[in-house]
Amino acid sequence: MFQEADYRENLSLALSEVLDDIGVNERMVMRRRRQLMLEETMINITYRLTDKNMTEYCLGSQSEGTTTRGLHSDLDILLCHHDYNIIQDWSEWEHGKLNYLMIQDENTTPGYCFLQLLQPDIPLPVTVIPNEHHINDRSGRILLKNTLYNGAIPGAVDHGPSNAEQGQDGFCDTDIVPAFHCKSWPQSASDWLDRQGIGRWPTQDMRRYAASTGCFVVATGSKVSEYPELEWRISTSLAERCLMSNLNITQIRCYVLLKMILKSFLNPHAEINISSFMCKTVLLHCIENTESSIWKENNLFTCLTYCLLELHTCVQNDCCSHFIIQENNLMAGQFTAEKKNELSKKICDVLQNDSQMLLRIEIDDLGYRLQVKLNIVPHGIYYYHYSIDIHELYMTEEYLGRAYSTSYHHHDILHHLHNKNIRTMKQFVGKLISFRVNSNRLEQIALKFLAPILFTTYGSALASSRVAENNQVSPEVLVWLSAGLNSDISSSRLKLASVFYSTGDMEQAELILRHIEQQYYSYPVVPVCTCVKKPPAVTAELMRICGEQSEDCIKHITAFCVKFIQEEINCIPYELQYEMFRSTQDDMIHRHWFKDCWMDWAVVDSLPFLYFLQYKIYRHLQRHQDKQQALNKLIRTIVTDENLKHRETALNILGQCMEQENRPQQALNCYLLSLQQRARNNAANFHVCKLLSRIFAGQ
Template sequence: MFQEPDYRENLSLMLSEVLHDIGVNERIVMRRRRGVMLRETMSNIRCRLTDQNGTNFYLGSQSEGTTTIGLHSDIDILAFIRDYNIIQDWSEWEHGKLNYLMIQDENTTPGYCFLQLLRDDAPLSATVFPDEHHITDRRGRILYKNTVKNEFLEGADQQHGPSIVEQGKSGLCDRDKVIAYPCKSWPQSASGWLDRQGIGRWPTQEMRRYGASTGCFVVPTGSKVSIYPELEWRISTSFTERFLMLNLNIPQIRCYVLLKMILKSFLNPHEINISSFMCKTVLLQCIENTESGIWKDNNLFTCLTYCLLELHSSVQNECCSHFIIPENNVMAGQFTAETKHDLSKSICKLIQNDRQQLLSIDIDHLGHRLQVKLNRIPHGVYYLVPSSLEIYENVLMSGNINIANGISAQHEYVINHLHNKNIRTMKQYVGKLMTFSDNGNRLEHAAFMFLGPLLFTTYGSILASSSIAENNQVSPQALVWLSAGLNSDISSSRLKLASVFYSTGDMEKAELILRHTEQQYYSYPVLPFCSCHNQPPGAVTSEFKRVCNEQSEDYIKHITAFCVRFIQGEINCVPHELQYEMFRSTQHDMIHRHEYKDFWMNWAVVDSLPFLYFLQYKIYRHLERHQNKQLALCKLFRTIATDKNLRHRETAFNILGQCMEQENRPQQAFKCYMLSLQQRARNNAANFHICKLFSGFMITGEANKNDQKKV
């Protein structure tokens, strides 16, 4: 452990270089943070547009940028329920809200509290027992049980402690969602932290004051050592913790990443005993209690050793004090005496053989890379691991895919919330959205630039559908909004505009838009996106990765193709062949639909490229440009057969089948519908198309019989 200074300094520098190469550097950390914060902002804009009572905050390693590809960190989402008002003082009571008084007494575990229900019409204790989630204690107080969290599990994939784990859409990372209730004031049990000053004079007084201004919240989970586990709520200061992590320097972040790699590689190989939160707590304590000058790249090895010593001391004492609420022992009840002995022994071994242990870390090939730096293995075998360029491209590609998926998902949620509401409601949504462009902060403005065009296009299409129903024309107002949304991505909004012109019979304008869209589509390394399915990402080209590395996230609009969504309020802008998709489900099919995930089945949804070629086929058929028509039909067929990125392949087969019918090729049409059913057996319009096709055969057969009788 205590090697000569030059040795520790050289090893520290090499270790820093390795971490830089795997993406723990300022550029990648900042891009990770920016991407997650954009997604958080888009999610909250959606909540505000639709007047939802919640607000989502993205916490943890992803938002801090303190992760790597090999650590496989999930997304920690804190879902605030704003109807609730958790108070610590009667002066904080608010009329009309669900007010609860935070109680900490001899029966609560440090860092936890009970919640006493108060009246909503006066700052008094409630006397009416509302539901099964409340219980009266010996003092006559009505307390809120943390079992209420089970109500939020509907639609979730699984539960992990107080959180709801949702499997990642489209191959993205899983989301760990925690329900929380806000408290505007700083927790009384953390008041001492505001004046505490360590050797390193970190956090600064400014950081502490800002942290206190964020208040706290309570999470529905009790302590493992509580005598009232169903009544306790954990007091959380995650906002402040995130703020502190965002103010770490790169060597401190690298030290934390190394701690997590060691944790995953050596301490928790089979069961979770020490959490990454404990490692974070140890790191923050070490930073507070050391001179700030030691946290440098050339001292990384020593800093890591110091953190491991502090972790060992915590395990030995079975006490790891929460950084902000010291009374809260985050290790309380976490492991048995036998586990404590094993952990202590493992950490001692790590400290005594620290260099050798680092060389054996497989995560992100860290050990291999370090051996190359130390000349333990020839540089010629370095090709066995991804280069730093490949890593940066993969990290930034993943970040852009997450942002694009977030854009698609938030648009999907907004129009689902619209459902069958009228044009006035959509107008209100758009009006609210404009305030984020005019009055929002930089993140809100950036989120508006992503979300705005998709919603403008939907609004314009709804207006166009209404005017087409009245006089078969597109109103000037509809065209203004449709034009404002053209740059949502490379294709979807342009295809909607082309569909609007097609629906009014303006084939020349529609054809011009389609031709331009096709040219643009093949001018960039475009990747299709759809948030309707839990499917892994399709094939990603090296060119797409290169662009993600070289361009900022603003460039996403040039390299994404969202699926084209038509809600029922847009039906007059939808070709009749696609309208069947809005009515895909029989009464029996509805049983096989997921209540929270399959709402898009009430719409007509199609991938951009098949829809482009379908519209071209229809337009060229109308214009009697037969060669162009056949070329469009061939492109549609080839796209369905070869494009692995299609998310609505069954719909593509359905529109191809109808093209075959119009070409008087019923056998090929039937084959298309059967292939569609192979993709999705239920909730598929192909069932209607097959019935319609057979009905046509029967009518034709009867007509032929009648003709023969006449002869």
């Protein structure tokens, strides 16, 4: 018996060390959580600035820090629309709002509800069906159908209540779930607030916080419902996020192991039998019903076995009660008798061969790593190398993720500001500053990344309006442009140089460009662009820098693509202005309303734009040798840089340089290569016609 206890303890400690090696430790869990909370904050700042009456919540494994690289967990987004006021009591009705009353009766599945439409001017039910999204039930109630948001996110795949964005290499899949918020705690979960388990967990503080979060209703019905289009699932996601954030590291590791076992042995071919949410629910029940003292590193294997036994019981009984709304059976209608027997047998196999099963897990090389820890196989060079580098890799992904988020939300705001006049843009920046003054700590950190690039855009647009009036740059313009210089290593400085170029101050522009080029080669710079989702190559040197420095190093290792909206047109060389008019009416049919909105702007990668501006400036200054060097660098960058996101634009401006060099055949080759990159919505179509016209006219 003692030998068995020693074996389980040794295995537990080895498992804990392996999970530590692959990033399931306190430090990395907290970093993952902070990263997702910053992402959530940045999203919601953008919504508030652009007057969208909604809030996004980042949920699931990514936000909990309960995942690894090998698990490939989705990012779960709850998109909450605030135009709807969901109430459980008539006292919560609000004048002028779209009020819906949550109804739970003998016709609704436990954990689900109907939503009855109420009048906006008096607290009474509506009696006439207003549109196709509502239906009149047998009792005469006007109920909202849960098909309201079907297909609401273009390009996404419907997965029950969620819309999943898939198929982008290097980026995790995203499940976007539309929902409505109810300010009050669900009545069906009122008993949970007073429930007390053996381990006195959750604590009273957790329960009080959970109650303050209210609940959501999500657009999906139960699989066993008689009214699948009318039911809305009651979700306590924020309360669950609070519970997960209060787990200790052994409990988190136990959950990660459950998911690895689930993916390796219970759902081996990506079929969804038992969900990770069921595993999470089982874990929470086990924590509640045990003493907190058992959840320690040297007892991890025993805790895992306990959770697997509980999961087996749930499958055999066809019942896995939701942790908070206990009457909601998560397994109701999920399995046929044949599938239940198959799953029960698989779980028994895991339990009977538990330690051997762990050695077979390929996710994150967990089985191999465990064999090394237990001296089953000799220590390998590969093993140690990978263990050291993985933490640097996590840091690198975190920092690059922050940069991509900044670029994405800048993109979203530019879409909002497109075709707005300078006065409207000034009001927008004023709102941003006011928001920054009154922000909390997390919002201040998010704005530290988001604000500079927006200040640059406003400064450039203001400069464009001044150039149109008197071809001068005012001190106010320079203040705004200076405030944004540290957004990244190059894009904001390139805009400043472009402003000076447009006003004829070639010396000042050339000085800025020289400084950018020096900085560019001091670090391994990563191009960041959200117009074209293509992950960058991560080098060992980049990982080393990210592992050694703080998140502020983002400003030195990333180069955003340079985006000019129509309001900045007077501050860019005319060769780039063609990019703003790339689309014919026929081309417009082949564009996505949001993802391709950048096609109405002039967008170019930083490095090609740097060399192009140098070429233009040296040509103006008649420094022919420097001009030729800049042109050669532009050519070399286009040919050799695999990370370019707007190669077609770089080829277009190179083609125009070739035209100015009186090399029409090379110019035509550039445009044809550009069209190979993007056949439609490409200014190269205009350049080809223009060039051929000149050639024929010359002949």
